[in-house]
Amino acid sequence: MNLTMKSFWAGVRAESPLLVGVFPFGLIYGALALAAGLSPAAAQMMSSIVFAGSSQFVAAQLVHDSAPGLVIVLTIGVVNLRHVLYSASVAPYIEHLPAPWKTILAYLLTDEAYAATIIHYEEDGFTPTSHWFFLGAGLVLWTTWQVSSALGIFLGAAIPSSWPLDFALPLTFIAMVMPVLKDKPVIAAALSAGTVALLMFSLPYRLGLILAALAGIFIGTYLENRKSPKEAL
Amino acid sequence: MNIWVVMLLGGALTFGMRISFIYLFGRFEIPGMVKRALRFVPPAVLSAIIAPALFMPNNTLDLSLSNHRLIAGAAAILIAWWTKNTLLTILAGMAALLILQLIF
Numbered sequence: 001m002n003l004t005m006k007s008f009w010a011g012v013r014a015e016s017p018l019l020v021g022v023f024p025f026g027l028i029y030g031a032l033a034l035a036a037g038l039s040p041a042a043a044q045m046m047s048s049i050v051f052a053g054s055s056q057f058v059a060a061q062l063v064h065d066s067a068p069g070l071v072i073v074l075t076i077g078v079v080n081l082r083h084v085l086y087s088a089s090v091a092p093y094i095e096h097l098p099a100p101w102k103t104i105l106a107y108l109l110t111d112e113a114y115a116a117t118i119i120h121y122e123e124d125g126f127t128p129t130s131h132w133f134f135l136g137a138g139l140v141l142w143t144t145w146q147v148s149s150a151l152g153i154f155l156g157a158a159i160p161s162s163w164p165l166d167f168a169l170p171l172t173f174i175a176m177v178m179p180v181l182k183d184k185p186v187i188a189a190a191l192s193a194g195t196v197a198l199l200m201f202s203l204p205y206r207l208g209l210i211l212a213a214l215a216g217i218f219i220g221t222y223l224e225n226r227k228s229p230k231e232a233l
Numbered sequence: 234m235n236i237w238v239v240m241l242l243g244g245a246l247t248f249g250m251r252i253s254f255i256y257l258f259g260r261f262e263i264p265g266m267v268k269r270a271l272r273f274v275p276p277a278v279l280s281a282i283i284a285p286a287l288f289m290p291n292n293t294l295d296l297s298l299s300n301h302r303l304i305a306g307a308a309a310i311l312i313a314w315w316t317k318n319t320l321l322t323i324l325a326g327m328a329a330l331l332i333l334q335l336i337f
Contacts, residue, residue, distance in 0.1 A: 024320055042236050049244035054275065059243060061282055069234020069242075076243035079278055080250055082271050088254035088263055095258050106252035167302060167330055168323050170286035171309050173279040175322035178313035186276050193277040194284035198294065201285050209281050216277025221270045 007129040011136025014116040022053075022112060022141060023148045028172060029056055030152020035165035036064035040153045047149040051142065052110060054176065055079040061169045067206040078213060086114040093121050094131055101131060108138025185227070189220030299337065305329035 001009075026047070033043035038060060046056050055076045062072045086109050094105055116137040121130060159165055181187050193216025200208030254261065287306035288294055295303070309326030316322070 028320075028323065038236065042240065045237075046240050049240045050247055051244070052247050054279075055243070055247065058278065058282065059239070061286075063236065069236075069239040072234075072239050073242045073246065075278065077246045077250070078274060080247045081274055083247065083250045084253050085263065085268065085271060087251055091254045091258040094255060102255050103252065106255050107248060109251040109255075164327075164330055164334070167286075167305070168327055170283050170302075170306065171323045171326035172319065173283050174306065174309050174326070175313045175319040177276050177279045177283065178310065178322075179317045180272075180276055186273065189273040190276040190280040194280040197281040197284045198288055201289060201292070209278075212281035212284075213274070213278045216280060217270055217273045220273035220277065221266070224269060 003129050004132045007127070007132035008136040011116065011120070011133035011138075012140045014120060014133070015112065015137040015140050018112040018116060019141065019144045022144050025053055026145050026148025027152040027155065028168065029053065029060070030149040030154070031156030031159065032057065032152075032165065032169050032172070033060045033149075034153055034156040035159070035161075036060040036169065038063055040157065043153050044146075044149055047145055048142075050076060051107070051145065052076075052080050052083070053145070057169060057172055061173075062206070062209075064166055064169070065206065067209070071206045071210065074210060075213075078210075082111075083109060086111075086118075089118060090114065090121075090134070093126055094134070097131055105131065105134055105138065108135070108142060110138070110141060113138040113141050185220045185223040188223050189216040192216050192219045301330055301333040301337070305333060 029047070030043060033046065033056070034040065038046070043060075046059065050056055050059070058079050059072050059076055062075060067075075087106065090105075090109065094102060097105075113134070117134045120133050120137075124130075156165075177190060181190060193212045195212075196215040197208055197212035200211050202208070203211070254263075283306070287303045288296070288300075290300060290302045298304070305326050308329040309322050312318075312325040313322040
């Protein structure tokens with residue numbers, strides 16, 4: 001096997017343990033997107049057009065709540081902001097590649113592909129074929145996400161609509177939030193965002209959601225800066 | 234706005250953020266303040282969605298015991314806290330809601 005294929009398959013292998021968590025997540029996404037009112041075609045296409053798990057769940061919930069399109073787009077943007085950091089972090093390693101490579105790798109830059117790839121860059125160092133590792137990790141994740149979404153949509157269509165399946169969306173969010181509530185600033189961010197969301201619920205265009213998220217981010221950052229003022233700049 | 238337009242704009246925005254620094258490498262630095270703020274984004278956004286889903290199932294504040302979603306959600310929060318398991322949390326919350334609806 002030549003060096004490029006070796007790198008590619010090393011990327012696939014490094015990504016594999018993460019797929020165990022991604023597969024059920026995709027299944028749940030597919031089933032819930034239907035329950036939230038998306039058509040099977042829209043639910044499936046969202047997995048390749050947006051291709052970012054948690055923002056797809058959030059978008060499905062907002063479609064279910066009939067939020068205006070612009071609010072859904074903005075919320076997808078806010079939820080995916082962290083990808084700017086990943087972009088900055090991998091940029092020096094793929095700087096030398098031609099534009100088509102950069103474009104494909106950027107499209108495949110998810111949480112999980114980033115995690116596997118950056119560990120590879122940091123531990124094994126940079127090699128002339130390491131972008132093939134990135135491609136392998138990204139592609140196997142992409143395929144898993146498409147297949148698991150499709151299967152979820154298929155299974156979701158079989159679940160009777162009288163079941164309160166829409167409730168599984170907030171439950172999924174609870175499961176995502178609880179593990180990160182580890183210190184006071186994060187807990188304060190979550191509680192303040194939740195409270196503001198309730199207080200501002202009657203604002204038009206679901207603007208309460210955006211204000212609540214901003215309030216939580218602001219309060220969390222403020223408390224953290226107060227805790228360690230030296231790092232604030 | 235049509236759902237397809239929403240997805241295309243949301244997808245373009247996400248792709249734009251993913252390619253941002255890959256494209257602009259060396260010409261920009263992310264301020265430390267922004268880096269620190271980012272870790273608060275998921276808990277803030279998700280809590281802002283969870284709270285109304287539990288406390289306002291019919292678009293008005295409902296703190297009564299007949300608000301099954303609030304009770305089932307509280308149970309799910311405990312399960313999530315104990316187990317940190319996504320699937321178990323969803324199953325427990327759904328089971329709690331179905332049981333409450335069957336009994337009351």
